[in-house]
Amino acid sequence: MKLENKKIGRNFFSLIWTGVRRNYDNLDNLDDHIAKRLSDESQDNPVEIHLSRMFSEVFQRHTKDEADRLFIVGTRSTTPSLRKVSSRPVxxxxxxxxxxxxxxSFAMLMLLLFLFKSNKAIPGLIFIGSLAVPFSLMMMFFEINVYQNISVLQVLTTFLVGGILSLLVTMTFYLMLPIRTDVSIESALVVGFVEELAKCVVVILFINSYRLNYIFNGVLIGAAVGAGFSVFESSGYISQYGLMTIFTRSFQAIGTHTIWAAIMGGAIILGKARKKPFTMRDFFTKPKFYIFFLIAVALHTFWDWDIPNTGLNVSIMQEVLDIIIGWFLIYIMIDAGLREVKTLQGQRIIIPKKHRLKKGRSEKNRSKKR
Incomplete structure (x- = not known):
């Protein structure tokens, strides 16, 4: 009986895994299907991008020289020409x-606090705990910026100044709007709209100031502003509600402000005329921008909303769903960014062989049904 139950259990999980794997593989097609709608160029052929391999280099060995080369970018002598920009999957x-x-570093500070009872470790715990995930995500987008036209100094300036400035703009908006302290959908919507609008205004300022014109540039600047916002906001919450808050805030940072602002940064580039600044008119007249802006507001609202008469499990499911949608939109921006590189370089966008086979089979199936 036990052997039969184990066999049934293995078959059940095998079936689930097969379905998950199939749907995950199809993500490569789905995000490209959306991304090519964002392009003003050819609508027929997908960019060759394999999301399942995006993080394949994380566990590979890399030399110090490889790491050094990542940071020697963004200057007049180190920014490559458009012809030399890599269009390979990031x-x-x-x-x-x-x-x-x-x-x-966080673990060592924890040892200082709990093993040696040193309260001097608390400020470091708050800062490093708030910094770890948002800053790492920001550096991921720094690597993804294949144009290599934004320096480390510009990224750090945007992270610090942009993060604090977005909080100042947020507090200014809060003074003008009635904010209630309840957990209703209306209150969550106001908070989501105010904070995303504040970050959006700051991202636009930096994109216009740096005269950026590429999707990857916008995603990076958005991520830098969002990461700064996240770090300083989390530090405030931890100081107010105690050290245990640091664990939930750190986990949640993988799918909140940094991701939402990165989506808006890419959308700002999509919504403006090339080599021209983003204007107030673009804000209201470019669907490619304000659709993504409204999605970011909706994600923030859904994250903050406590659904009535539900418990912790529902709240966790909300956050997981929010993170999945947010990262799917990031993949769309990455796909659109690679499509933009190849379009600007005048390259022919090649359909991966396995996608051609799938497409051929689906067309044959449709013809049989007819």
Whole structure:
């Protein structure tokens, strides 16, 4: 009986895994299907991008020289010409090393606090705990920016100044709007709209100031502003509600402000005329922008909303669903960014062989049904 139950259990999980794997593989097609609708160029052929391999370099060995080359970018002498920009699928890896260093630092500070009872470790715990995930995500987008036209100094300036400035803009908006302290959908909507609008305004300021014109540029600047916002906001919450808050806030940062602002940064580039600044008119007249802006507001609202008469399990499911949708939109931006590189370079966009086979089979099936 036990053997039969184990066999049934294995078959059940095998069936689930097969379905998950099939749907995950199809994600490569689904995000490209959406991304090519964002392009003003050819609508027929997908960019060759394999999301399942995006993080394949994380666990590979890399030399110090490879890491150094990632940071020697963004200057007049180190920014490559458009012809030399890589249009291959992006495979960031160094961000995982940054996260590892920050995680080890956090663990060491925890030892100082709990093993040696040193309260002097608390400020460090608050800062490193708030910094680890958002900063690592920001550096991932720094790696993904294949144009290499934004320096480390610009990224850090955007992270610090942009993060604080977005909080100042948020507080200014709060003074003008009535914000209630309840957990209703209306209150969550107001908070989501105010905070995303504040970040959006700051991202636009930096994109216009740096005169950026590429989708990957917008995603990076958005991520930098969102990461700064996340770090300083989390530090405030931890100081107010206690150290235990640091664990939930750190986990949640994988799918909140950094991701939402990165989506808006890419949308700002999609919504403006090339080599021209983003204007107030673009804000209201470009569907490619305001649709993504409204989606970011909706994701923030859904995250903050406590559904009445539900418990912790529903709240966790809300957050997981929010993270999945947010990262799917990030994949769309990455896909659209690679499509943009190939279009600007005048390259022919090639359909991967396995996608051609799938497409041929689906067309044959449709013809048989007819």
């Amino acid at each position: 495979k960031p890896w160094f961000f995982s090393r940054i996260f590892f260093v920050l995680a080890v």
